[in-house]
Amino acid sequence: MEECNDNISFFKEGLRLDSRRPDELRPIKIEAGVLARADGSCYIEMGGNKVIAAVYGPREVHPRHLQEVTRAIVRYRYNMASFSVEERKRPGPDRRSHEISKVSREALEPVILTSYFPRSVIDVFVEVLQADAGTRTAGINAASVALADAGIPMKSMISACAAGKVGDTLVLDPMKEEDNFGQADMPVAMTPNGDITLLQMDGRFTKDEFSQALEMAMKGCREIYELQRKCLIGKYAQLETEPFLEVQVCD
Amino acid sequence: MEECNDNISFFKEGLRLDSRRPDELRPIKIEAGVLARADGSCYIEMGGNKVIAAVYGPREVHPRHLQEVTRAIVRYRYNMASFSVEERKRPGPDRRSHEISKVSREALEPVILTSYFPRSVIDVFVEVLQADAGTRTAGINAASVALADAGIPMKSMISACAAGKVGDTLVLDPMKEEDNFGQADMPVAMTPNGDITLLQMDGRFTKDEFSQALEMAMKGCREIYELQRKCLIGKYAQLETEPFLEVQVCD
């Protein structure tokens, strides 16, 4: 939370600057299987965010000493294109992207059946092509679909979304202005049945606000889950007669 | 090609600023076997360039995973001494030297009989001690002699030389001023029988100019080849009764 500027009005007649209700997500577009080389991939737009995810694996681990005897390791690399932000970003990972890579991996790993693939690696690569607040949650949403697209066995999907506070009001899925000048931001990821796999917060919440914000974020995740599901059904419905998604993607 | 300054006169009575004809090489000095530790070595002066090359190998590959089962790998490291240029260069490789290392390796690899030495490496190290335009071609010429000096079996020598354009005239082996203020530069490397193993160009050539420049560069390469040959004969004539160079260096 960089700054809380009281002169900014975040609401007009109860609606946000982009005409959303406080508990409304930005428009979302999800497309699976957008890359030819990757084993699985997904392109997502969440408001102004444009993010692409690719999955490679299970495949051999290099260097060898990273191998785990009983399970696949999961690697997650969150990366921003230099031109994805207002001020050009130097290429390569910085401290922020290292942290996001870690918590995003930990958001997905709980549902990946890594024990099926001992000694191997499942690589998840997320490239942010345009950033507009919420790139980590957009990346996790895309990565989850890309994992399914790659046929990686999972206990369930993971859906992610943030809740925030601006002008003392809780809002779902903050955009850039709300993130920059807001009072709190809390990205959350979860399984369809409500197990939390990502939880970060900065800013200021009372305990009550926290509970409400968590509930709001979880509601957002549920809505996103339906879109992820539709995207995968849309892609595989024609291909498969068995209810693929029921078995493999939802638990 | 940094800039084309029309006010500069590159010729005086048909000769260049250093009194060369347009198709004339700068003075060249080649000496083989100048280093005690290396398996093969060569010192070359081409005009103001002073370059030294060393060859180590065939030897064991570290790290192991770089090994090739059916052939030797070739590594080439082009490096400039900090004091070799007008403005002190920071030690260590930069993007330019990485590119030069790659194309130089690819200029030599076609003639090295790598299949003789599976799982091993042939290391070529080139140090630019003084730079005056044309260091990559000087390096390749020295490296080629150093490979022969190290007894590495080769199908043939490689000779290298650039052609350029200054004041709308094609010139062989441009020196620093011609390179900085010229209109085009094209380094070429080739075998004695005319197979091109290096070809780079920047600046502006019409198709006709390109053909003529290529022919001019190839003529330069042939002249350099004679000097490389003489250098090696000079060194080995006393040592060997068999016509070593005929067999091993020329194909």
Added chain:
Amino acid sequence: MEECNDNISFFKEGLRLDSRRPDELRPIKIEAGVLARADGSCYIEMGGNKVIAAVYGPREVHPRHLQEVTRAIVRYRYNMASFSVEERKRPGPDRRSHEISKVSREALEPVILTSYFPRSVIDVFVEVLQADAGTRTAGINAASVALADAGIPMKSMISACAAGKVGDTLVLDPMKEEDNFGQADMPVAMTPNGDITLLQMDGRFTKDEFSQALEMAMKGCREIYELQRKCLIGKYAQLETEPFLEVQVCD
């Protein structure tokens, strides 16, 4: 020796700025076994220096290719905390700390019985928490005690101490002001029986001054040895009935 400022008076009535005699050490405090995780550890204060050393090992070597078949390798990492000096130091090793790590390792390695532990590594980590001239010798003193505390078999202890020259007078164990504005500094490390294992010098000594300074530094080392000894006896006397230190630490 940064600068020799003749206007500075280093002595007042024969005593130094901190009231020491020329051949007097600064107050020293040594405590062994201060860390729970390390196999051996030691905290030392020498004047304003606060230094902590930890020893891990003998343990497995990673990466493997560093293994020695006939002996343990010894690694030594000297590191300064960012806040240990006047101007904040950037985290991580610089050229100075690399050199200190090398000479400190070479100061200790002569007495470590590395042949007892082939293919393994003994790691010595030294963290400078506060610096006040003489951190390398403080680090070696602490490391030596930490090695004993870790039960690493040694031929003897190592004790270290510097002699310097300020205002044309030889002084033992120079503090920061004497180091910054003095004429010479010479850190020395040695075994209790006078074998020198560290010797560095910068500044200016005549040959006579050198001999006297070496003698002075060795006297300092002997005093420090007694303190190291007492520290270890203090720690182990209760624990062990055999005269542990007599056997293992002194030769």
Added chain:
Amino acid sequence: MTNVISEIRKDYIYNLILKGERADGRTFDEYRDISIQTNLISKAEGSALVKIGSSQVLAGIKMQPGEPYPDAPNRGVIITNAELVPLASPTFEPGPPTEVGIELARVVDRGVRESKAVNLETLCLVPGKQVWIIFIDVHILDNCGNILDASSLGAIAALLTTKVPASKFGLGEDYPLPVNDIPIATTAIEFGDVVMFDPDVDEESIANTRLTVITSVNGSICGMQKSGTGTLRTEQICRIVDVACEKAKEIREKFLEV
């Protein structure tokens, strides 16, 4: 932060937990002894050695004038760094900060920043040109578990004793850095249905999931971080938040002693 402990020890700890016990006899909500010593490092503008049980962390503050960020021209700068030096644990290796060290530093930083413990506006020297830069450097000395809470405590304790070194830079007299809040990080781990605070290094090694909650003086939450490859249910999260608020109050009282 994973540690190699033998399978046998893991089983032992796990079985204890099933019985509602911990190896060192604590209750699940109980912290180990906490001690805070300040101003040990005279070369630093502020410093604090924090011990939680056998874990030891030394935090040091350095300040110097420097350029503000272009997007906050009138505000001081805080740079937080954590060194997980190999002295502190057999699993720490020399080299640039790992993911674990970066996360730790960023969570510590978040606590200081989001609690607004330091009013950055007061650190402006020449608007748009020169501001105070505060370097918070956390040096981990002995990792016996829960170094995040210790580091967070160390950072704020060191800030509380910091003297702004104005005279050194010809900027007037030194003065104590004004600090407006005392953010406290409290960390719990989870396995099965059990939630356990202030894990030691063995407990950390068997837990899948960790949740850190940072609270400020007025009881509000100013930072959270889940880490690890497990999941948390909302009731677990809420319980951790509740206990964290209580614990933070207790720990904050430590500062009255300092």
Added chain:
Amino acid sequence: MTNVISEIRKDYIYNLILKGERADGRTFDEYRDISIQTNLISKAEGSALVKIGSSQVLAGIKMQPGEPYPDAPNRGVIITNAELVPLASPTFEPGPPTEVGIELARVVDRGVRESKAVNLETLCLVPGKQVWIIFIDVHILDNCGNILDASSLGAIAALLTTKVPASKFGLGEDYPLPVNDIPIATTAIEFGDVVMFDPDVDEESIANTRLTVITSVNGSICGMQKSGTGTLRTEQICRIVDVACEKAKEIREKFLEV
């Protein structure tokens, strides 16, 4: 850029070539479908997504005022970078640019620079002090072969849509970046006596030698780069140059559609 394809597939491709055919039915001189979409990235000053067959490359332009090079005090600066991110190919690895990525970026840079597509003199703001810096960042998204031609196309297409962000820096109104040329890179590979344009990733993997020719609007050559460990004969080079000039003309017409 080497790719692991099975020996069987290699043989298949090689045998096709002997029959004068390619796996996807193209002639040897034929390019795959090319598409160019511009201005997809609103945060960039200019951008273009280029597809050649299944290969996808996204180029973005950022501009900001900065210092000129000392030896060219009155000229803008172009900095070209290519990211061969591991998302794009199983053979790309995370980390600093490899030799292959550096070469690609430098050849793209050479095309823009040597064609004088951007007049650097017009990018001077305060002579000797401040000039516009143009960052050309090429992000490879899907490497199905010939990403060099795609990257080169992406760079010039993005430049053609670039708005100089003068207002953002208080330097007047934004205006379109003047672009004077459209350099086109065309790449061919060689094996045996065969020369084949726009190789896909399998074809690349069996070729020893590659030659890229960059031509400008007036038909002149402004850049060349041979790569790979094979050799080329002069007749082959001249034939590649001839076809490259033709192909470049066809591709340049794409820009009229954009």
Added chain:
Amino acid sequence: MTNVISEIRKDYIYNLILKGERADGRTFDEYRDISIQTNLISKAEGSALVKIGSSQVLAGIKMQPGEPYPDAPNRGVIITNAELVPLASPTFEPGPPTEVGIELARVVDRGVRESKAVNLETLCLVPGKQVWIIFIDVHILDNCGNILDASSLGAIAALLTTKVPASKFGLGEDYPLPVNDIPIATTAIEFGDVVMFDPDVDEESIANTRLTVITSVNGSICGMQKSGTGTLRTEQICRIVDVACEKAKEIREKFLEV
């Protein structure tokens, strides 16, 4: 600096030593032939190629105006760097400087600095703002042992031929860099009771301990460095210092020839 030589060769050298001999017939105090060629590199402000036996080292000096260190605002800056490039030895590897290379550069630097061979006060251009920076770059070309003495010789020989490039920076006419001393490094190795000067690469590989003594014109000692994992007794040290002073005088006479 360790070198893989066969056990047989090691034994051979060791047995020779027991007989009081060296493989190349020298006495224990004898140096190999030393040659110094200066001004080979016209792009450098000063340069020297030093050969000691087959060891070859090229030192180059570059100078440029730059900022002084804050704690020495009126003094020039010397930056010494050594490149142990893989061309020079089968045991040198590409990459950033190793411990061995760093130590070598720092000992060479110490000789120049502590002898006060260059009066840094005379290198101040604008007090507190601008001073001359002297870069001493030592490029090892052929490591046949004792490259430290060769590097130290190269550095001072190059400095002695350095022209301050004032005109290039609009700072008046070029002039020779004033040099006030000729520090000479002399290195001996030890094994058993034997002390041997100017070791070749085989001798280095069997010695445990090395001592370098740097002396200045007036006979005083201005630098020392013990390296290696052995020990030295005070009598050995004193003997090395005595011989070093003599040898340095002989070597210094070389400079009259240059």
